[in-house]
Amino acid sequence: MPETTTDQPTRIAGGAVVPVLAFAGIVVAVMQTLLVPVIKDLPQLLDTAPSNATWVLTSTLLSGAVATPIMGRLGDLYGKRRMLVLSLAVMVVGALVSAFTDQLLTMIVGRTLQGFAMGAIPLGIGLMRDMLPREKLGSAMALMSSSIGVGGGLALPAAALVAQHTDWHALFYGAAGLGALAILLTFLVVPESPMRAAGSFDLLGALGLSAGLVLLLLPITKGSDWGWSSGTTLGLFAAAVVVLLLWGLYELRVQAPLVDLRTTARREVLLTNLASIMVGVSFYVVSLVLPQLLQLPTATGYGLGQSMVVAGLCVAPLGLTMMFTAPVYARLSARYGPKFTLITGLVVIAIGYGGGLGLMDAAWQTIITSVILGAGIGLAYSSLPALIVGAVPASETGAANGLNTLMRSIGTSVSSAVIGMVLANTANNVNGVAVPTMHGFRVSFLIATAAVAVGLVLAVFLPKTARPAQHTQLRASSEEEANLERAEEVLRGFRGRILDAGGAPVARAKVTLIDRRGRQAGATVSAEDGSYALAVPAQGAYVLAARALGHGPLASSATHSGEERTVALDLSLPGEAVNA
Missing domain, CATH: 1.20.1250.20 (MFS general substrate transporter like domains)
Structure with missing residues (x-):
């Protein structure tokens, strides 16, 4: 999502x-x-x-x-x-x-x-x-x-x-x-x-979740009146299990x-x-x-x-x-x-x-x-x-x-x-x-x-989390800085700078992260110094696509191990193509 x-x-x-x-x-x-x-x-x-x-x-x-x-x-x-x-x-x-x-x-x-x-x-x-x-x-x-x-x-x-x-x-x-x-x-x-x-x-998913929870809670509240071993009570419990299982399978398949x-x-x-x-x-x-x-x-x-x-x-x-x-x-x-x-x-x-x-x-x-x-x-x-x-x-x-x-x-x-x-x-x-x-x-x-x-x-049994950083954080005062701060909250991702053909930083370049299935997994905008940061949802191969006004687009393949660390990757945009 x-x-x-x-x-x-x-x-x-x-x-x-x-x-x-x-x-x-x-x-x-x-x-x-x-x-x-x-x-x-x-x-x-x-x-x-x-x-x-x-x-x-x-x-x-x-x-x-x-x-x-x-x-x-x-x-x-x-x-x-x-x-x-x-x-x-x-x-x-x-x-x-x-x-x-x-x-x-x-x-x-x-x-x-x-x-x-x-x-x-x-x-x-x-x-x-x-x-x-x-x-x-x-x-x-x-x-x-x-x-x-x-x-x-x-x-x-x-x-x-x-x-x-x-x-x-x-x-x-x-x-x-x-x-x-x-x-x-x-x-x-x-x-x-x-x-x-x-x-x-996901309307069908919402209806399925609603039905499953109702079928689960209804026999809990009325089981003592109906009898815990009655057909109605046991039938509703069984129906709740079936509906919630089907709902789960559907949620795993839907885009x-x-x-x-x-x-x-x-x-x-x-x-x-x-x-x-x-x-x-x-x-x-x-x-x-x-x-x-x-x-x-x-x-x-x-x-x-x-x-x-x-x-x-x-x-x-x-x-x-x-x-x-x-x-x-x-x-x-x-x-x-x-x-x-x-x-x-x-x-x-x-x-x-x-x-x-x-x-x-x-x-x-x-x-x-x-x-x-x-x-x-x-x-x-x-x-x-x-x-x-x-x-x-x-x-x-x-x-x-x-x-x-x-x-x-x-x-x-x-x-x-x-x-x-x-x-x-x-x-x-x-x-x-x-x-x-x-x-x-x-x-x-x-x-x-x-x-x-x-x-x-x-x-x-929760995994250990890194102790929060003690250094002072600057207030997000623009779209670029806000995106960078969000990305920094998850250590796992890509970080680098967007540069032009001459090595100068490119501000407000749109950077998109695409997973192996071709789906967008994240997006951000480079800051004034050309820096960007993107979190990755999981390990695997990705494509980072960058584009900016006055520059040609760039797509670069990259792989992340899924560990809690950032992968440094600078992206150099080519000069804008001119049609003859």
Whole structure:
């Protein structure tokens, strides 16, 4: 999925771009966790069974899981800011649909539309990658990636306050207003990225991914009602496996896939994405368990009898701690690399859930659990985009980060479905109302701990990354310098100068990298001193084609071993041919 630039210079990102993009991420998180304070009341509010009410949350996570790679790919093709605005607009429409209904199916439709806003996370990271100087990119991506937790933590007490004192539908009006504000700020502050990828949109791949994920999550949530050994449950699981396998085979064959599985198959990308699923599982468990534990009446013998607002305030440190870990991550990553910070984050999460099993007897204990988990999740979330960006060519940033966010969304979707099923199956029936039990809460924490353990093993096997360079980086002030800085982020590639027939440097020469199949694998424009740099996606033989106004074209064959090093190659353009 090669990426090219327009003829216009890259616009310089203003100081407000990162806060606005982070605000968009916070709005997405608010939407995602909007109903957590009223989750225990959803069956009564919608007049349905607890297992059905779970889909009000799961549908949002599921549509978000599907939307992330779709919006990432559309952003690469048609403009990241344009798709960011579109995803937020769909969220606003969904919030308004939910605001006017008490019917389960209509509510699920509205929540499904709201889930499309999850595409804002990879789009925001992609915009940062395209516009920011290298020295600011790491901390900015960490802030954007952590915004999902920051918004969730801030949304819990605010949503609880609204739900406790007004009609719960007001939550959706608030979400719609925040979404509209994010759209306005994006239009006013965030410039469109000039980077574009070649190819077309993979509609069949999008439909296949959607169908596979629905077939997978539906029996997880309804298996206890249908029976885990029933024909319906087993049939849906089998259908999910078949559909996802066929989808994978199709993605490997299509020329412009929604998800580049070959890129995904790289060790560092594959392990990072698998670890992302585990981080997603661990993040959502605490958001589902602690608010319910805090709000259950003390008459149960284990409930803490707190109001919605107090419960929200006790869980709020989860998001606030994630926000404060962003600068900590930047320092740790700069010194030790993102792999180290990911492992550190997972260890802290494991400590939080392990200790949390014994810290469920008082409200202050849940605050301690929230702080520890927030610190760990913040470090882990901040590390993931940096690991992905460092492992793929610049042309695949949007799609690769979209896939990584997809993995996190799959983790939260599975977490919502599984924890909802666990709490429903272990609940006691009191006067026709299902009341979660302490056993269900502890099992949920154990599931999260097991997921973190798996994620830790995956992170340990990530390949070692080079320690970040300590020298000062200059701000990208033109299209040429921006392209060079992007290429420098991946050490593997070609580097050199474009020269004329007399050996003088040629500025603004278009340099194209072509792989052995004749496909464009990258493109850049030479700087004022004639220098260029191009990253290669893999080892192999390539052709570097260069052309510039007033000079004849040149095509030069070159081979790269695939090692983390640059191959020096100067290209001398012949004089322009003159027809007789």
